[in-house]
Amino acid sequence: MQLTVWTYEGPPHVGAMRIAAALTDVHYVLHAPQGDTYADLLFTMIERRDSRPPVTYTTFEARDLGGDTADLFKTAARESYERFRPAALLVGASCTAELIQDDPGGLAQTLGLPVPVVPLELPSYQRKELWGASETFYRLVRTLSAPARTEEAAPRAEAARRPTCNLLGPTALGFRHRDDVIEVTRLLDRLGIDVAVVAPQGASAADIARLGEADFNVVLYPEIARQAAAWLARAHGQPTVEVPPIGVGATRDFVRAVAAVAGVDPAPVLDAEAGSRLPWYARSVDSTYLTGKRVFVFGDATHAVAAARIARDELGFTVVGLGTYVREFAREVRAAAAEHGIEALITDDYLEVEARIAELQPELVLGSQMERHIAKRLGVPCAVISAPVHVQDFPARYAPQMGFEGANVIFDTWVHPLMMGLEEHLLGMFRDDPEFGDGRRPSHLAAVEPTDHAPAAAAVAPAPLPGAPGWSPEAEQELRKIPFFVRGKARRNTESFARDAGLTFITVETLYDAKAHFGR
């Protein structure tokens, strides 16, 4: 048993729902009790979807157990087919149905429906949402994908035709998937490459069937599409490009990789004037203050690894922590962490993440909505880089994470929660002016958290921990001269320094010793 307060991922059948809801004409019959319908509201409320997700819940009750739950499933499957007339039917069990072992796949086969039925085996007590999405997409592609054509029947490399690829991985409830697809499609177009099918988002069963026709596959989100792409590579001999173009460097890598596979020249895109503004913004003098800011990165593997690279190579931060909640991708994240000279945090326990952030005391947290809340409590600025998603992660405006425009969006969203460089100086200069007293917060903090910004005092003067060393009045006085927005950190650092040094009393000396100790 695992004690859980908040979870990064839902159960695997929610992953299957994300695939079903992404597709245009596939229905999912889920053997589940009534309460599991809560998952619908993720789609209708968080994503503001204007239609119900295409899912029928069989709604068995206690009194049905040991009786006719199998019949209930068959009725639900038959009626859903008749009502929705999908081009394919996904069938499976939720955590409770898994325990009653009705075999939805077998039951659905007995109905003799005139469309493909894809049985899903998603072990709810071992696996989670992203695995469920990946497995569902893979099963669907395997079942629906047309048999490989012989070369004579469909010669692939006609000289006159632009190369084509599929974009694999975008789903319902994905972090900025909607805009990433647009951005990557534009980028590919500038390279002279056409997108054949985007899947699962917006694809029909017929589109899935023709995935094998493209020249190659682009995996945008490996957590969801790597498995399906590997199968397509085997079955149709399609090469795979798996270089998520998040950040300027990764986008350039992506351009080179697709150009190589497609046999086109990457130079026009790589050398174009209209790249990202990020490189110049990072070099402009106002960004000097970003140098060496200590960042903690946590998210799904793809976004976390990409964010760490951007943080270090494109903004000049220091990555002090890197982790993921996706155990299936622990290897990739460990490798990336090693490159940053740190140890990866692989956990889905939110309390562990919180403890690590508190211990590392970063100056910026890049994480999911969960880390946003942790950061808010600890008084550390935060930008969101990954699912699990929140209604705020579906902005009305165009806000991709991928491609050159994505890098622009990332520069803005990460730097905004931090103090602007010039402003940091001004605050320092005027800190003793009465008009500019401790009650003033940088205006951007209120802008980021309009609804629930913590009282400024919480971030400024945390209650001393039990057993914390005492402060001499002079040291307290000196502490007050430090700008209020870093004072909380100075206090914590000094106290932890004093504790480690076995001091019970903090003097002005201790304060400056600590500053020297922690200073860079």
Added chain:
Amino acid sequence: MSALPALPGDGCDAPVLRERGQREVFCGLTGILWLHRRIRDAFFLVVGSRTCAHLLQSAAGVMIFAEPRFATAIIEERDLAGLADLDEELDRVVGRLIERRPDIRLLFLVGSCPSEVIKLDLGRAASRLSTNFGHRPRVLSYSGSGIETTFTAGEDACLAALVPDMPAAAPDTAPRLLVAGSLADVVEDQFRRLFADLGIPVDVLPGRSGADLPAVGPATRLLLAQPYLGETARRLEARGARRLAAPFPLGAEGTTAWLAAAARAFSVPAARFEAVVTPGRDRARAAVARHRATLAGRSVFFFPDSQLEVPLARVLHSELGMTLTEVGTPYLHRAHLDADLRLLPGDVRLSEGQDVDRQLDRCRRDRPDLVVCGLGLANPLEAEGFATKWSIETVFTPIQGYEQAGDLAELFARPLNRRDRLEV
């Protein structure tokens, strides 16, 4: 006592449409979201699956607290495969929890579909743990599973679990009123003032602390503040409490009749009753009247959600002049809803249970001006052109009593007002 006002109405014998199919409702675990805020020293530990944890998190929405007083012990493969002893695992998880949260005085082990299906005996586990901890915290159990409970029925199960622990009232005590059902603090305080002014001694269930439970016995007069407490009422009645028949305290007239039921049981003189309720009732009538223009003559359709549907329909119909198309409820407790049902028009379409696709078909045929439904249906129906009111707001917003009657009306008027404003 005949001078005390009773609500008129000659009953609604409309046939009830009972449906069986896909339901679009929460399970009883959801009740934890308000119960944990209500009983401030209680912790709710769901013994269930990742789905249950995800449900709580999704229904809690943006309200992510530092460490809420609820959590899920997620059953894993090794527990099911018999590699781990479930009792030992539970002891370990609860031990860790109590260590972290020594402030907890009352711990609920909350059953879920998976724990029910594998027949995990949480009642036995609760009494074992309670003894182990020397009753600090006291450990109780109930089921909030979706195979047994729908949304608010979780509160019923929780309160019913408290009843056996309530002390017995001495046989010769003077009658006391027991108000059962979670109310917002502000509403509870208003009612307490009114009962004090009426000279009626009152207890509430649940109280703000799980540690002090009111006594119950033959002198207890039970007044339900919520319509979904079938099992709780049954257990209280089994311990001697006498339930006072009343409509639920929604709207100006519902609140008056609810208070009057108590006044009658405690022989409050009619003049005193009038003097006590008149200021609040007048304010409530005026506040409700402000929304009549928006709502009167318009039609409303209720999808089943919280069991509050019948009393809400009564307010919308009799105090705000709305036309009822269908009033769906997950469970129709005829006895408890009797007074409210009497005030519904005879031709109303009542439905119990759900087949959501068929119900959506009926809704589209009825073309109501306002649809009251859950969060899974609201945006899709808006996209089809319907004005909707999220039913969950009627559970999380204080709507009972005189001072909230206007807010209640406004909840339903807002979606219609909003449509009038928007020009895009």
